[in-house]
Structures are given as C-alpha cells and as structure tokens.
Amino acid sequence: MDAPAETSARIRDDPQRWANDVHAALMRQLTDPARHLAVTGGQVQVVRSWTSVHGGHPVLHVVYRHPWWDFTTGLRRHLDEVEHYPLNLPVPDIDLAVDLADDIVTSDIEEPLGSVLESMVPDEDGVWWWGNPPLPADELRRGPAPATPGRS
Numbered sequence: 001m002d003a004p005a006e007t008s009a010r011i012r013d014d015p016q017r018w019a020n021d022v023h024a025a026l027m028r029q030l031t032d033p034a035r036h037l038a039v040t041g042g043q044v045q046v047v048r049s050w051t052s053v054h055g056g057h058p059v060l061h062v063v064y065r066h067p068w069w070d071f072t073t074g075l076r077r078h079l080d081e082v083e084h085y086p087l088n089l090p091v092p093d094i095d096l097a098v099d100l101a102d103d104i105v106t107s108d109i110e111e112p113l114g115s116v117l118e119s120m121v122p123d124e125d126g127v128w129w130w131g132n133p134p135l136p137a138d139e140l141r142r143g144p145a146p147a148t149p150g151r152s
Helices: 003-013 015-030 096-109 114-119
Strands: 045-054 057-065 072-078 128-131
Touching: 003 015, 015 045, 015 057, 015 096, 057 096, 072 096
Parallel strands: 072 128
Antiparallel strands: 045 057, 057 072
C-alpha cells in the first residue's frame, strides 16, 4: 500500500487517533526550546490546543502568540486532506503524522499571515481565527483585520 492510501486508511479507521498523533508531534515541535524563528530568533508560544472530529474530519485547533505580531492567533486545520498534501512524499522511517505536523508548524504557524489577515475572524476572547471553516468565532463579529507591524 502506498503512503497516501495507507494514511487515508489510518485516518478513516480512527480519525481522532490520527488527530491526536498529529497534535502530539506538533506540540513536540512547537515546545522544543531549541526551535527558533529565523530573523527574530523568537518562538511561537502555544496558548492552548486541542483536536476534534467534526463532520468526519479530524481537526486541529491551535491558539498561539507569534513574536511578529501583537494579537493572539487561532488556526483551525483539517488533518485528512492528505491527497492534497504537497509534501506527501514518504521519507523512510518518518511517520506521516510527524511529517504533516512539521508542515503545519513550518508552513502555517511560523510563517507570516500575509493575505490571511483579510479573512480572519475574532472570537469573544479576542483570538483572531483562520483556517478551515467553520471557524470557532462568531461570524457576525467579523471586524477589520488586526494590524501587524508594517501594515496599516
């Protein structure tokens, strides 16, 4: 069985366990004291994180503070879209849950938000959410995008 088919079966058989495996790998990476962002040398601070299964999709939620902006950010990410996962080239002896977690940390959480700012949604706690809908925020409270350094 090839890696995408094997991973799809793993997700289908137990989506909550898959979400938990990706979450555990992601947290190991984000809490590694040796991991620092290029340029600033800062580190993303996880405020809280959890997993769920919503509509059959394993879902990751991460609320974090990024050293490049002064607001709390939330990411809601489906974890079952492995056939569209661009780095789904199996590396020998690397668990695909760990590989996916690395991609989420590197490509989603540690990167600047860019045009994502325009679609972020604030919740009642002041967390600005982005990612796969439905976002855990009140859609009626959608406000102007938060300001980041270098943006007006």
